[in-house]
Amino acid sequence: MRRVVACLLALAAGPVSVAAQPNPESIRVAVVRDGPEVLVEVHGRWTMSDAQSGQPLQEGRRLRQTAVRAGDGGLRFGDEVLPVAGVRLEPGREASIDVNGSRLRGRLEIVRQDDGRLLVINHVALEDYLRGVLSKEAPDYWPEEALKAIAVAARTYAVYQRFTKEQQAYDVSGDVMSQDYGGHAAEKDATDRAVAATAGWIVLEGSRLFPTFYHSTCGGRTEHGLAMGTFEVRPLRGNIECTFCQASPFFSWQRRLTRADVNWALRQSRFGPVGPVRGMRVVKRTPSGRAEQIAIIGDRTLTLSGYEFRSVFGFETIRSPLLTIVPLADAFVVQGHGWGHGVGLCQWGAAELARRGWTAAQILAYYYPGATLADIARLTTEPIDVARGGP
Ligand SMILES: [Zn+2]
Numbered sequence: 001m002r003r004v005v006a007c008l009l010a011l012a013a014g015p016v017s018v019a020a021q022p023n024p025e026s027i028r029v030a031v032v033r034d035g036p037e038v039l040v041e042v043h044g045r046w047t048m049s050d051a052q053s054g055q056p057l058q059e060g061r062r063l064r065q066t067a068v069r070a071g072d073g074g075l076r077f078g079d080e081v082l083p084v085a086g087v088r089l090e091p092g093r094e095a096s097i098d099v100n101g102s103r104l105r106g107r108l109e110i111v112r113q114d115d116g117r118l119l120v121i122n123h124v125a126l127e128d129y130l131r132g133v134l135s136k137e138a139p140d141y142w143p144e145e146a147l148k149a150i151a152v153a154a155r156t157y158a159v160y161q162r163f164t165k166e167q168q169a170y171d172v173s174g175d176v177m178s179q180d181y182g183g184h185a186a187e188k189d190a191t192d193r194a195v196a197a198t199a200g201w202i203v204l205e206g207s208r209l210f211p212t213f214y215h216s217t218c219g220g221r222t223e224h225g226l227a228m229g230t231f232e233v234r235p236l237r238g239n240i241e242c243t244f245c246q247a248s249p250f251f252s253w254q255r256r257l258t259r260a261d262v263n264w265a266l267r268q269s270r271f272g273p274v275g276p277v278r279g280m281r282v283v284k285r286t287p288s289g290r291a292e293q294i295a296i297i298g299d300r301t302l303t304l305s306g307y308e309f310r311s312v313f314g315f316e317t318i319r320s321p322l323l324t325i326v327p328l329a330d331a332f333v334v335q336g337h338g339w340g341h342g343v344g345l346c347q348w349g350a351a352e353l354a355r356r357g358w359t360a361a362q363i364l365a366y367y368y369p370g371a372t373l374a375d376i377a378r379l380t381t382e383p384i385d386v387a388r389g390g391p
Contacts, residue, residue, distance in 0.1 A: 022166050024159045024379045026106075027129050029181055030170040031099055032120035038110065041065040044095025051086030051109055063089075065098070070112040086111035096184065104183040105132070111169070121170045122183070126162075126376075130155055130195045131187045136180035138347060140190040143354035146347075147194035149363040152373070153345050155195075156202040156212040159376065163209055163386050202379075203364055203371040205235050209379070210387040212368060214345035217248040219322045219338020221288045222367065227306075227321075228343050229389030235368035238343060239288050242367075248348035250319055250339035257313065258331040262296065269312045274298030280325055280332050290321040290342060307341075344368065 032038050042063035049056050069076045074083040089108040091097050097104050099120060106124030113119050124132075130151060138150045161171045174181035203212060210233045213225065220243065225236030245251055257265075259277045267273045279297035286292045291306040304312065306321030323336035345367040353363050361373055378384070 021379060021384065022162055024162060024376050025126050027124060027126050027158055027162055027172065028170040029122045029124060029129060030119060030173040031102075031104065031122050031181070031183070032118060033173060034113070034115075034117045035120070036117055037067050037069045038118055038120055039065055039098075039100050040068055040089065040108070040110070041098040042089065042091055042095055043098070045092030046095060046097075047090045047092075049088045049090070050084045051088050051111060052084070054088075057082060057084070057087065068110055068118065070116045070118060075110065075112055099183075102183050103185040105129075119169060122174070126155065126158060127195060127199055128184075129158060129181065131192050132181050132183045132185075133158070134191040134195055135186045135188040136182045138191065138351075140188040142190075142351045144190070144194060144197075145358060145360045145363065146350040146354035147191055148198050148360035149345065149350050149354070150214065150347060151191075151194045151198045152201050152203060152360065152364055153212040153214045153368075155198070155376075156204075156209070157214070159202055159379065160209055160211045160386070163379075163384075164388070198360065200376040202374055202376050203235070203368055204374045204378070204384075205233050205368075205371050205387075207378075207382060208233065208385040208387055210235060210371075211389065212345065212371075213341065213343040214347060214367075215338075215340025215342055216346075217245045217250045217320075217338040217340065217348045218242045218342045218346035219245065219251060219320055219336070221322075221342075222344065222346060223288045223290055223321075223342035224286060225343050225389075227286065227290070227341055231387055231389045233387045234370035236343060237369075240367060240369070242346050242349040244350075244352035245338070245346050245348035247352060248339070251348075252335070252337050253319055253339075254336070255313075255317055255334045256331050257334060261313075262332070263298075265312050266296070266302070271302055271304065271308070271312065274300050274302050279327065281327075282323070282325060288322075288342065291323055292321075294325070 045061055046063055047059040066078045071081045074081050087110050097108050104122050105128040106122055109121040111119045133154050134151050165171045222238040222240040224238040225231030262277045274296055275298040277298050282291045283295045284293040294304050294309045296302045310318045320336055320338040322338050323334050326333040350363045
């Protein structure tokens with residue numbers, strides 16, 4: 001009875017439906033998003049079926065490396081054209097699949113897109129996906145409690161994507177725009193242990209799932225979730241002091257941009273040139289001190305967000321929006337702190353806190369205040385609210 005009342009209350013509070021929620025224990029990873037060709041190999045037994053109808057197409061004991069392309073009227077597998085828009089490739093129990101030379105766990109879906117390019121989606125168990133993510137996201141020599149905290153953040157982030165991308169063809173892409181994913185090939189013992197030790201742990205704010213953003217180095221203070229969309233949840237309010245990431249090689253950095261560099265970069269960008277660059281300055285900052293608006297002054301004044309400014313010069317050149325601009329006669333010196341957007345958990349900070357004896361739970365509570373550890377099973381047994389972002 002109590003459960004029924006709780007459900008009704010939750011339903012009254014917002015659009016929540018248990019039945020419509022996707023299975024949180026698997027994830028769809030786009031490993032190739034617009035390739036003209038993909039190389040596929042299966043070590044061991046496999047079966048292939050039509051992705052739409054499920055109709056069996058082929059099977060074999062082993063699939064030698066084969067080039068797959070979109071062909072007229074279907075998918076071209078080596079020399080053979082299959083009259084389908086997409087296939088599912090399922091490895092046998094002991095078998096595994098290589099895509100462009102990288103070993104993956106789980107099964108594969110190869111879909112021909114309208115523009116004739118290929119979308120390749122790896123359907124993989126969530127815990128296996130995380131093994132391929134954590135080893136790329138954190139050095140395996142970091143203290144165990146830091147790796148465990150990052151594993152929980154990465155798991156929660158992945159589940160959040162799963163719950164908000166259900167209408168799309170995939171949940172996450174295997175690149176740094178979501179979480180870096182190296183598949184089976186990238187797995188390491190220490191990061192595997194951190195995933196196993198936290199299996200099924202996520203963090204929630206009450207009964208609300210939110211995107212547990214994390215980043216390399218905050219550079220002194222974390223940022224509000226508003227920087228990543230409108231995420232008005234308590235754990236993402238940011239402005240958390242973090243001096244723990246000072247050991248990071250990216251804690252402070254400096255770049256010199258000549259006026260010609262600025263001009264050239266703008267010409268290559270979607271913003272276009274502004275004529276001779278006369279000035280460049282931060283005109284608005286977020287409460288955590290990050291550049292929210294940067295004006296570049298020439299024949300016209302171009303105002304960019306911190307993210308747009310980074311995109312113009314490259315995310316590895318301007319590593320974070322926590323920066324000041326010092327004008328010189330013929331150049332600008334950009335003095336910055338940190339690497340990444342600064343929202344949520346600071347990975348280098350987590351590593352230092354773990355060295356000082358903090359547990360994974362304490363580290364998570366520090367960077368996501370108000371969030372609590374929860375078992376992923378709650379997502380299938382209780383109504384869960386999902387924090388929505390977007391402009
Ligand atoms: Zn930090």
